[in-house]
Amino acid sequence: MTLDLVPPPALSPARALDSADALEARLREIGAARYHDRHPFHHLLHSGALNRGQVQAWALNRFYYQSMIPLKDAVVLSRLQDRETRREWRHRIEDHDGSAGEEGGIDRWLALTDALGLDRDYVVSAAGILPATRFAVDAYVDFVGRRSPLDAVASSLTELFAPAIHEQRIAGMLRHYDFVNPEVMRYFSTRLTQAPRDAGFALAYVRSNARTPEQREAVCQALIFKTNVLWVQLDALHHAYVTGHVPPGAFRPGQDGGTA
Numbered sequence: 001m002t003l004d005l006v007p008p009p010a011l012s013p014a015r016a017l018d019s020a021d022a023l024e025a026r027l028r029e030i031g032a033a034r035y036h037d038r039h040p041f042h043h044l045l046h047s048g049a050l051n052r053g054q055v056q057a058w059a060l061n062r063f064y065y066q067s068m069i070p071l072k073d074a075v076v077l078s079r080l081q082d083r084e085t086r087r088e089w090r091h092r093i094e095d096h097d098g099s100a101g102e103e104g105g106i107d108r109w110l111a112l113t114d115a116l117g118l119d120r121d122y123v124v125s126a127a128g129i130l131p132a133t134r135f136a137v138d139a140y141v142d143f144v145g146r147r148s149p150l151d152a153v154a155s156s157l158t159e160l161f162a163p164a165i166h167e168q169r170i171a172g173m174l175r176h177y178d179f180v181n182p183e184v185m186r187y188f189s190t191r192l193t194q195a196p197r198d199a200g201f202a203l204a205y206v207r208s209n210a211r212t213p214e215q216r217e218a219v220c221q222a223l224i225f226k227t228n229v230l231w232v233q234l235d236a237l238h239h240a241y242v243t244g245h246v247p248p249g250a251f252r253p254g255q256d257g258g259t260a
């Protein structure tokens with residue numbers, strides 16, 4: 001058996017979190033070391049190494065994450081005491097749910113699963129998702145409800161690192177998969193402008209609201225928690241659809257939920 005190890009980048013010695021700049025530098029180090037762009041499953045996805053059934057499995061499972069993001073943001077909103085912050089946060093819900101006559105991110109994700117040949121009702125039902133997908137995503141929603149509002153905002157900071165992976169994904173998937181075209185990838189092209197705005201706001205919020213070294217440490221831990229939420233979803237996809245151990249009841253390409 002070979003171990004496919006991903007060597008982590010060297011970390012600089014831990015610095016005291018004595019300023020907003022030190023906090024931001026530490027957050028960026030955490031992203032460089034732990035963000036899911038480093039995961040082998042993403043390397044396979046973006047380099048064209050997956051077959052259609054494996055891409056279907058990824059899109060089906062990621063739909064559950066997408067569908068829960070507005071619920072997560074509604075919980076965050078309910079925790080924010082400051083009206084200005086709520087005003088800024090609430091567009092996140094519309095970005096995903098859409099509004100009258102305007103499609104949202106969930107519609108755009110369903111355009112992707114349609115193009116992959118998955119049945120919409122099956123996707124929306126979440127009946128075929130991996131147990132680990134459900135546990136990880138539900139843990140994220142639970143986290144923002146139980147922890148401090150600062151932790152809740154901080155846990156969204158993975159989005160600082162999302163535009164780079166979305167660019168890699170758009171380019172890689174368009175180049176390598178004949179079942180993908182720019183129309184199908186519009187979920188990601190839209191996120192290229194939405195994510196920097198959201199991440200910029202969340203970063204400014206933690207920079208000014210984490211005022212002690214302990215609070216800054218808590219912000220870092222919230223980001224680490226979230227990188228784990230993302231990472232374990234890909235571990236589970238890899239185990240099921242690359243190694244081949246599909247859990248009982250989970251999606252089986254060619255048998256469930258659409259055309260192979």
Ligand SMILES: O=C(O)c1cc(C(=O)O)c2c(n1)C(=O)C(=O)c1cc(C(=O)O)[nH]c1-2
Nearest residue numbers: 069155156157158159161162165166191230
């Ligand atoms: O494709 C990705 O790699 C990726 C990652 C993340 C992220 O870093 O959490 C998000 C998204 N996409 C995304 O599309 C999205 O809407 C989103 C919302 C959030 C959040 O935590 O509020 N993360 C992400």
